[in-house]
Amino acid sequence: MLTPLTEGARFQPASDQSLLIYFGQEISIDAHQQVRRLLHLLESQPVTGIRNLHPAYCSLLVDFDAVQLSHNDLEIILRGYLDRLQDVRLTEGRRVEIPVSYGGEFGPDLDEVASICAITSAQAIELHSSVTYVVYFLGFVPGFAYLGELPEALVTPRLARPRQNVPPGSVGIAGKQTGVYPFATPGGWRLIGRSPIAMFRPDRNNKNLLSIGDRVRFMPISKAQFAALESA
Amino acid sequence: MSVIQVQAAGLLTTVQDLGREGFGPLGISPSGAADPISLRLGNRLVANPEGSAGLEMTLLGGIFSFPDGAVLALAGADFATTLDDRTVDPWTSFEVRPGQTLRVGSARWGARCYLCVQGGIAVKPFLGSASTHLQSGLGGFDGRPLRKGDVVHTGSAIRTLRKRKLAPQLQARLSARQVLRVTAGPQSNWFAESSLRTFYAGTYRVGEQSNRMGLRLEGAPVTQSSSGEMITEGVSLGAVQAPHGGSPIILFVEQQTTGGYPKICNVISADLHCIGQLRPRDEIRFEQVTLETARALLIEQEKLLASEESILE
Numbered sequence: 419m420l421t422p423l424t425e426g427a428r429f430q431p432a433s434d435q436s437l438l439i440y441f442g443q444e445i446s447i448d449a450h451q452q453v454r455r456l457l458h459l460l461e462s463q464p465v466t467g468i469r470n471l472h473p474a475y476c477s478l479l480v481d482f483d484a485v486q487l488s489h490n491d492l493e494i495i496l497r498g499y500l501d502r503l504q505d506v507r508l509t510e511g512r513r514v515e516i517p518v519s520y521g522g523e524f525g526p527d528l529d530e531v532a533s534i535c536a537i538t539s540a541q542a543i544e545l546h547s548s549v550t551y552v553v554y555f556l557g558f559v560p561g562f563a564y565l566g567e568l569p570e571a572l573v574t575p576r577l578a579r580p581r582q583n584v585p586p587g588s589v590g591i592a593g594k595q596t597g598v599y600p601f602a603t604p605g606g607w608r609l610i611g612r613s614p615i616a617m618f619r620p621d622r623n624n625k626n627l628l629s630i631g632d633r634v635r636f637m638p639i640s641k642a643q644f645a646a647l648e649s650a
Numbered sequence: 651m652s653v654i655q656v657q658a659a660g661l662l663t664t665v666q667d668l669g670r671e672g673f674g675p676l677g678i679s680p681s682g683a684a685d686p687i688s689l690r691l692g693n694r695l696v697a698n699p700e701g702s703a704g705l706e707m708t709l710l711g712g713i714f715s716f717p718d719g720a721v722l723a724l725a726g727a728d729f730a731t732t733l734d735d736r737t738v739d740p741w742t743s744f745e746v747r748p749g750q751t752l753r754v755g756s757a758r759w760g761a762r763c764y765l766c767v768q769g770g771i772a773v774k775p776f777l778g779s780a781s782t783h784l785q786s787g788l789g790g791f792d793g794r795p796l797r798k799g800d801v802v803h804t805g806s807a808i809r810t811l812r813k814r815k816l817a818p819q820l821q822a823r824l825s826a827r828q829v830l831r832v833t834a835g836p837q838s839n840w841f842a843e844s845s846l847r848t849f850y851a852g853t854y855r856v857g858e859q860s861n862r863m864g865l866r867l868e869g870a871p872v873t874q875s876s877s878g879e880m881i882t883e884g885v886s887l888g889a890v891q892a893p894h895g896g897s898p899i900i901l902f903v904e905q906q907t908t909g910g911y912p913k914i915c916n917v918i919s920a921d922l923h924c925i926g927q928l929r930p931r932d933e934i935r936f937e938q939v940t941l942e943t944a945r946a947l948l949i950e951q952e953k954l955l956a957s958e959e960s961i962l963e
Contacts, residue, residue: 432835433889436886457675470674472908474881481887485949489941555675558677558906558907559907560676560786561676561677564882601787618786626676
């Protein structure tokens with residue numbers, strides 16, 4: 419028997435021109451697929467008055483024109499979309515390999531992460547690159563992909579004091595998440611390596627290297643390989 | 651095509667229009683004018699569509715010359731401005747002849763002034779918009795603030811000056827607000843009752859590190875009643891997020907698209923443009939209203955802006 423997928427969807431106004439739809443309150447592949455299905459429906463069958471969409475782990479934020487729509491109007495429309503989520507067939511994400519040079523100046527927090535987790539730095543690298551991650555969503559800044567889930571043995575809290583300036587390409591971990599910083603930004607994730615691959619390519623049609631639903635593996639490379647790839 | 655020659659760029663002058671909506675799924679925030687109402691009205695003064703690109707100047711304007719002449723208007727905060735030796739009034743269209751120099755000085759109040767030129771600023775659009783996204787270096791003029799020596803192209807102008815000015819009652823309505831109206835945030839119930847009372851009774855100072863991404867507020871810290879861990883979610887423009895025991899931050903036009911801090915409240919749509927006129931050390935307070943009131947205020951504001959009487963010929 420099919421359980422109705424819309425069961426448990428909860429609506430919460432975020433501002434006078436935005437509405438959050440929550441699919442549960444925890445990070446899970448089920449919630450992720452609900453978010454993807456609703457995002458897909460809203461992108462393929464746009465609603466007049468909706469301005470922007472912000473997918474996340476288990477929620478979708480919908481920005482709308484409050485002159486045209488009230489929260490109530492929008493909730494009624496979205497309930498109609500939720501009823502059709504079962505019909506959405508999600509495409510299998512692409513498989514993407516991202517080369518990373520771990521440790522040293524590229525990964526200033528690697529040794530500390532290893533020490534918090536009571537493993538060696540080599541084991542930390544091995545763990546981080548041993549798993550296939552799911553792109554849960556893109557957010558924060560252009561091209562930043564939230565990847566999960568990190569192996570339990572590598573889970574560490576974020577830095578108590580965020581860095582003012584994280585170099586672009588930095589590979590960070592925080593809780594059960596990992597990701598690659600596309601731009602120089604402030605950031606509180608622990609940095610364990612750096613990738614020479616551009617995550618955001620403004621001059622291309624497909625601007626993001628990664629899309630929601632993709633599968634990602636990190637591939638350890640040497641400093642020399644990093645330099646060669648960077649200049650390629 | 652005509653050009654603007656930048657002889658001095660001011661503190662932070664960028665190309666802005668009304669932003670690029672709809673790219674949240676790529677992690678790209680809309681950016682766009684910090685005070686979009688001023689840009690919209692400024693464009694109408696020079697007979698442009700409301701969403702044409704203009705130059706957003708911050709606290710201190712620049713020095714510009716127009717080898718081909720231009721029809722201009724200054725909109726937003728009053729930056730003491732002269733054209734050669736003559737004073738230029740804000741909110742009024744005027745003509746510049748070839749060889750004349752426009753000197754836009756420093757803000758008498760507020761933080762941002764828009765230089766609107768008939769024909770609009772012409773840059774290669776990025777994702778459908780001319781606005782500069784400073785943090786990622788995308789859009790606008792090479793993704794960066796203007797510098798001395800830049801030559802900025804403008805779109806084709808009709809070059810007929812019909813003297814236009816903003817209706818005085820509208821000018822009065824747009825003057826700076828010290829009290830920002832807000833609706834409850836999605837996590838407002840995470841904060842202790844006493845903390846909410848302190849927040850709404852308190853005065854907050856706009857911090858020096860504020861920018862187009864966000865305004866850092868200095869004042870009474872807010873504490874959460876539960877120490878629950880937030881799951882990262884989408885954040886809306888004008889959200890006031892508060893890290894546990896920390897100072898609140900208002901997320902602004904170049905905001906991150908998702909975030910992991912609880913939001914205590916959200917500035918209402920009708921007051922968002924006021925945030926663009928706040929400057930470091932300004933003191934503000936927050937007043938909570940219902941969603942219904944917020945919507946009514948927005949609809950009323952849009953009606954006022956759309957009315958024929960807002961621009962006088």
